[in-house]
Structure formats: structure tokens, C-alpha cells
Amino acid sequence: xxxxxxxxxxxxxxxxxxxxxxxxxxxxxxxxxxxxxxxxxxxxxxxxxxxxxxxxxxxxxxxxxxxxxxxxxxxxxxxxxxxxxxxxxxxxxxxxxxxxxxxxxxxxxxxxxxxxxxxxxxxxxxxxxxxxxxxxxxxxxxxxxxxxxxxxxxxxxxxxxxxxxxxxxxxxxxxxxxxxxxxxxxxxxxxxxxxxxxxxxxxxxxxxxxxxxxxxxxxxxxxxxxxxxxxxxxxxxxxxxxxxxxxxxxxxxxxxxxxxxxxxxxxxxxxxxxxxxxxxxxxxxxxxxxxxxxxxxxxxxxxxxxxxxxxxxxxxxxxxxxxxxxxxxxxxxxxxxxxxxxxx
Numbered sequence: 001x002x003x004x005x006x007x008x009x010x011x012x013x014x015x016x017x018x019x020x021x022x023x024x025x026x027x028x029x030x031x032x033x034x035x036x037x038x039x040x041x042x043x044x045x046x047x048x049x050x051x052x053x054x055x056x057x058x059x060x061x062x063x064x065x066x067x068x069x070x071x072x073x074x075x076x077x078x079x080x081x082x083x084x085x086x087x088x089x090x091x092x093x094x095x096x097x098x099x100x101x102x103x104x105x106x107x108x109x110x111x112x113x114x115x116x117x118x119x120x121x122x123x124x125x126x127x128x129x130x131x132x133x134x135x136x137x138x139x140x141x142x143x144x145x146x147x148x149x150x151x152x153x154x155x156x157x158x159x160x161x162x163x164x165x166x167x168x169x170x171x172x173x174x175x176x177x178x179x180x181x182x183x184x185x186x187x188x189x190x191x192x193x194x195x196x197x198x199x200x201x202x203x204x205x206x207x208x209x210x211x212x213x214x215x216x217x218x219x220x221x222x223x224x225x226x227x228x229x230x231x232x233x234x235x236x237x238x239x240x241x242x243x244x245x246x247x248x249x250x251x252x253x254x255x256x257x258x259x260x261x262x263x264x265x266x267x268x269x270x271x272x273x274x275x276x277x278x279x280x281x282x283x284x285x286x287x288x289x290x291x292x293x294x295x296x297x298x299x300x301x302x303x304x305x306x307x308x309x310x311x312x313x314x315x316x317x318x319x320x321x322x323x324x325x326x327x328x329x330x331x332x333x334x335x336x337x338x339x340x341x342x343x344x
Contacts, residue, residue: 224257
């Protein structure tokens, strides 16, 4: 018996002990993947998880010792919710532990990453929701931009390259995760007409974005890609870097829209679990909603902008509103979607 199988069996035995008297795995239809919740799961100031727990009736707590807090599941045991913890270091392990948990049959489950992010003002405004076809990681070589050659736009470049915006013939590793583009587009078509709630603070945040028409418009649902980094970066230069980086790794097919700290780790975990026949990577969806801009509006500095408090937006509401439409479609027509991925 291989060492890997022994480790897997040991982990399964550990979780099985926590599971108690559950007779067989629950066949899960949808997994809601969120990254943080500042307080309780219900009844207080909401983060990414609370609306899902309250409105999708994820009433049952499931102990999850390998994660950052208990899981939540509905009465039918077919919609499961997880809080992975923020940053790549938390998100990847949480997803691996979930994928190896013998209490759940995730072989046909759809996974919906539903979280907030920094939105590129060239693509959208605060409250806008983007469905990603690509997730791009940030493994890079870096020198301080103040020490970079004068002609360089910034001091970040691919390991193995000698300047920015060059992809070597044989990169050390790939920073690209290509999701199922047909599924992403199907999700967009399902939700593009949803009216995202607006408020006065959001309207105020859209003022002064001269030259950025998408930052100045009310929130919408659109298609745009995810750039994941453990560095909470901000500013015009760094936004340009993210735009260039996503374009470089996707061969011009992708467009940076949302910056976050978890998506590449989630995608990597899903790929590995897929190879173990625990999940189907082609059923992973990434929905991010802008909670702040990734750079300052014209006339303000990056330091002023990054230190400003988050506005009271409808980003958490929008994440649930847009995402739940897809969850509802999948679960109510499970006879169709169990064996047939929509859009294909």
C-alpha cells in the first residue's frame, strides 16, 4: 500500500470519528465557498457567509476540525457551505480537507466561490459582479520598482524571464488556472439581467472617475477574470501590472477584473482533488463582487485610497443575489445538471 493512500486513509478515519453515526456520504449538489465571516454565522453584521447561511437555510452545523470554522449544510444535505479562511495559505488546505472528507460525496458537486474583491475600475464599479473564466496566480520575480530600469513599468516579472511582460519558453511553473469557460458563460447568461442593489455611498464612490466609464456606472454583472495574491496590493501601477499579468498568462484571452487572496489556492486544490477523483474541476465557478477599487480615483494618491475605510456597499448582498440564482437553477433541475454540465 502506498504512503499516499495510507495518509488518505488516516485522514478519512480521523474525520469519520468526528462525523459520528452518519451511515453514508451525503451526495452534495452545490458547495458554497466563502473566505471569511467576521462574527457569527447568523444574526450580526454579515460577511461573505452569513447571507448564504440565513437565506439558503444552511441550518445544520457540521464540525470541521481541519478548517477554520464549522461547515453549514441544509436540511436535505445537498447544499454545503464552507468558510476557507482568508489568504492562499488558508484557502488551499481548507479545500483539500473538505475534498477528502468521507462524510460528503462531492463527485457531482458544483463549487461556487462567492466572495468580495478589489475591482479594476476599467472593468466595473463597487458592487459589480464578475464571473471568471481564468484564475491567475502571482508567483513572480520582483525587484523594487524604484531600482528597476527606467523603461520598465514596474519591477515584477515571470521567474525565468529577464524583464516584465515576457513569458519564458519553459516557465518554472504555471500561474494559470483555466476554468470551464462554457460553464462561466452559462452562469453569466443566467444572471446578467439581475439588478444589483445600489445605495448612496456607492453612488458617491463612483464620482470623479473621469476616463473610467465602467467605474462611474451603477453595478452590473459581467464576465471578467480573477488575479489572486497573498499581497494586498493597491494603486495604478499595480493595477496595470495585474492587467498585464493576466493578459500574459492567458495569451490575451483573459481580462483582469477582480483581485483577491484565495482563488488560485482554491483552484489548485480542486485540480489535485480532481486527479484523485474526489471532485470535478470542470464544475468550479468563481464569482467575485467588487467591494473596493484596486486603485485610487484620479486626483488622489494610492496611500490615501488604500487607507480609506471600506464604504457601506451592497457587495455581500450582491454576492448572494447573483450566486443564489445559479445555485437555485442547479438544485431545482438536478435531474438535468447532475450528469450534464450546463453550457457544454
